[in-house]
Amino acid sequence: MYRLLIADDEPLEREGLELTVERSMPGIFRFIHAGNGRKAIECAEEHRPHIVILDINMPGIGGLEALRELKERLPDTRFVLVTAYDYFAYAQEALSLGAKEYILKPAKREQIIGTLKRLISEIEREKQLRAEELELRHKMSQLLPLVENELALILMVDQTADSTASQLSEWLDFPLDQGSAIVVAFEGHPSLQEKKKIYDHFRSFVKIHSSASIVSSLIDHHLVIFVRKPLSMGENDWRERNKEIARQLFELASQQTGIQAAVGIGSLRRGEEGFRESYFEAVFASTLQENGEAYSHFEELKRIGSPHDPGPISTAPQQSYVISALHRIREQREEQTLTVLGRAKKYIEERYTDDISLEEVADYVHLNPHYFSKIFKQEYGETFIDFVTRLRIDKAISLIGEGRLSLKEVSFEAGYKDPNYFSRVFKKITGVSPTEFRGKQQ
Numbered sequence: 001m002y003r004l005l006i007a008d009d010e011p012l013e014r015e016g017l018e019l020t021v022e023r024s025m026p027g028i029f030r031f032i033h034a035g036n037g038r039k040a041i042e043c044a045e046e047h048r049p050h051i052v053i054l055d056i057n058m059p060g061i062g063g064l065e066a067l068r069e070l071k072e073r074l075p076d077t078r079f080v081l082v083t084a085y086d087y088f089a090y091a092q093e094a095l096s097l098g099a100k101e102y103i104l105k106p107a108k109r110e111q112i113i114g115t116l117k118r119l120i121s122e123i124e125r126e127k128q129l130r131a132e133e134l135e136l137r138h139k140m141s142q143l144l145p146l147v148e149n150e151l152a153l154i155l156m157v158d159q160t161a162d163s164t165a166s167q168l169s170e171w172l173d174f175p176l177d178q179g180s181a182i183v184v185a186f187e188g189h190p191s192l193q194e195k196k197k198i199y200d201h202f203r204s205f206v207k208i209h210s211s212a213s214i215v216s217s218l219i220d221h222h223l224v225i226f227v228r229k230p231l232s233m234g235e236n237d238w239r240e241r242n243k244e245i246a247r248q249l250f251e252l253a254s255q256q257t258g259i260q261a262a263v264g265i266g267s268l269r270r271g272e273e274g275f276r277e278s279y280f281e282a283v284f285a286s287t288l289q290e291n292g293e294a295y296s297h298f299e300e301l302k303r304i305g306s307p308h309d310p311g312p313i314s315t316a317p318q319q320s321y322v323i324s325a326l327h328r329i330r331e332q333r334e335e336q337t338l339t340v341l342g343r344a345k346k347y348i349e350e351r352y353t354d355d356i357s358l359e360e361v362a363d364y365v366h367l368n369p370h371y372f373s374k375i376f377k378q379e380y381g382e383t384f385i386d387f388v389t390r391l392r393i394d395k396a397i398s399l400i401g402e403g404r405l406s407l408k409e410v411s412f413e414a415g416y417k418d419p420n421y422f423s424r425v426f427k428k429i430t431g432v433s434p435t436e437f438r439g440k441q442q
Contacts, residue, residue, distance in 0.1 A: 002120060003049040004029040007040035007066065008082070009058045013105075017053065017112070024113045028120070037061025044070050049077060051119050056083040067099060076126075078119045082107065145203065145215075146366050147172060152216035152224060155181075155275045164371065165272050174214055176275060178229045180242055181266040183282035184249050185222035186259045194257065199223065201256045202249065209245060222286070224279055225249075235268060239299070246295035262286045263295040340365045341379050344372070348384075352391040353415035358384045392416065393429045400438050407434045 004021070006014045018031045032047050034040035037054075038061050044052060052070065056063035067079050084105040101115045151168040169176050190198060195218040202223060203215045212228040227245070229238045246263045253261035264286030266278030281298035289296040344365045348356065361384070362372035377383050382390070396414040399405055408419045411434075416422035427433045432440070 001030050002028060002051065002123070003032060003047055004116075005032045005034060005040065005043055005047065005049040005052045007034040007037065007043075007052065007058065007063070008055040009035055010055075011035070013055070020109050020112060021116065024109065025116065037063065037066040040066050041069055044074060044077070048074060050123055051078045051080065051116065053080045053082060056081055078122065080115060080119075143366055144172070148214040149217045152214050152226060155226060155272065156216065156219075156224060156279055164368075172214065174212065174226075174228060176272050177231075178268060178270045179212075179227050179275060179278070180229070180238075180268050181275060181279040181282040182225045182227065182242060182246055182249065183222055183264045183266075183279070183286045184225070184253060185262045185264070185283075185286045186218075186253065186257075187221070187261070188259070189221050190218065190259065194259070198253075198257050198259070201252065205249070205252055206245075209248070222283070224282065226275055226279070229268060238268060239297075243295065243297065246297075250294040262289040264289065265295055265297045267299045340367065341376060344376065345380070348388060349391065352388050353395065353413065355415075355417075356388065388415075389425060389429065393426060396422070396426060396434070397430070397437070400434065401441055403438075403441070407438065410434065 006017050008014045008017070014033050014035075018033075021029060022031075032043050032049060034043045036058050040052070040054060040058075041061070043049075054063035054066055058066075063081055063083075067081065070077065071079065079099045080101040080103060081099045082103045082105060101119075103111060103115065147168055151165060151172060151174070154165045154168070165176065184202065186198065199215075199218050202225075206213050206215050206225050210227050212230070214226050216224045225245075227242065229235075233241070242265050246265050250261060250263045253259060264282040264284065266281035266285070269275060269278040285296040285298040285301055288301060344361050347361055347364050358373055359369050362369040365372065367375075373384055376387075380387060392414045396410050399410045399413055400407070405413065407423075411417075411419040411422035414422065416425070423434055426437070430437060
């Protein structure tokens with residue numbers, strides 16, 4: 001039910017308008033009456049009506065003045081101005097203030113009802129658009145961690161030959177101009193349940209304290225946070241900010257997960273390669289965190305190591321740790337790809353007789369269609385279309401062999417709505433038409 005506020009200083013006008021509307025649109029509105037502009041403002045603020053019908057000529061605060069004030073407070077409310085005088089200036093001002101309609105008294109029933117129906121249609125369209133927007137935002141909120149993780153993995157593992165980092169960074173509004181990596185390494189090897197708990201806690205924390213960031217999943221026993229430096233922030237302030245984030249991450253690990261963690265901070269770098277270098281630095285720094293310290297900063301390790309050699313200090317165990325982590329990242333990427341493709345293949349095999357598309361399957365497994373098409377062919381040795389076609393023709397061959405269906409019915413059962421097109425595809429794949437094939441089976 002919609003709320004309709006009628007503001008007019010004549011009680012008979014208000015009651016007559018309500019009666020007219022209720023007779024033509026029964027049960028659609030809950031009516032609210034106001035006898036002057038001041039009362040109209042009070043009632044509108046209290047009841048927040050969907051539609052307000054304002055008489056321009058009311059004592060005290062007039063309709064235009066009330067409209068001017070209410071439009072600021074109730075931007076989604078629709079306003080209709082009514083007057084007994086055909087003054088063009090009134091109409092001009094009313095429309096400039098945001099009124100949807102300008103009606104002259106005595107108004108015809110058709111004009112009033114037509115106006116209200118149009119405004120209700122507008123409200124319903126906006127409500128639908130808001131619902132669709134919320135649904136889209138909900139879906140995006142579910143996809144964002146996956147996209148973030150993909151970009152983080154690209155930055156962690158050198159895959160420049162086939163990198164989509166720039167495209168992903170654009171989608172995420174995370175320019176790869178300048179920033180640093182922070183690595184949090186956990187003792188032992190957390191279980192899957194512990195990994196999910198750690199990831200959820202850390203991602204929530206990071207997003208609250210730094211919106212310009214992406215967070216990887218927990219790989220092996222560490223996760224990485226890439227943080228972008230604001231252009232307006234100085235490098236010293238940036239370094240101190242990262243130290244504070246690292247200190248809080250160290251405390252978060254102990255308080256929320258009960259698992260001891262080591263935190264390493266990489267130096268400020270620029271570009272995709274720079275982010276990757278900062279990640280390696282952060283991994284290295286995390287291996288040299290001293291007991292009692294909340295974090296280890298790579299730049300400070302360089303200064304401590306040698307004033308003549310600014311390069312990183314590395315030992316065999318630390319190199320081994322980095323190499324092990326990278327191997328595990330590659331393994332996990334391969335495992336994730338195979339899992340995703342397995343889900344996609346199962347989805348296709350269950351629905352190949354429907355009007356299925358590559359975009360539909362890619363959406364089901366949350367991948368870009370172009371990327372999905374590429375890795376699908378790499379894994380299974382044939383394109384999506386060829387895979388679906390082969391399943392359909394194999395199905396058709398099986399049905400023809402059973403001999404219980406006509407060829408037209410076989411076409412429909414195999415997923416082809418056009419029997420002629422089915423026949424052409426069948427002959428292209430098998431070398432003979434369905435009719436010839438059936439003849440050989442008899």
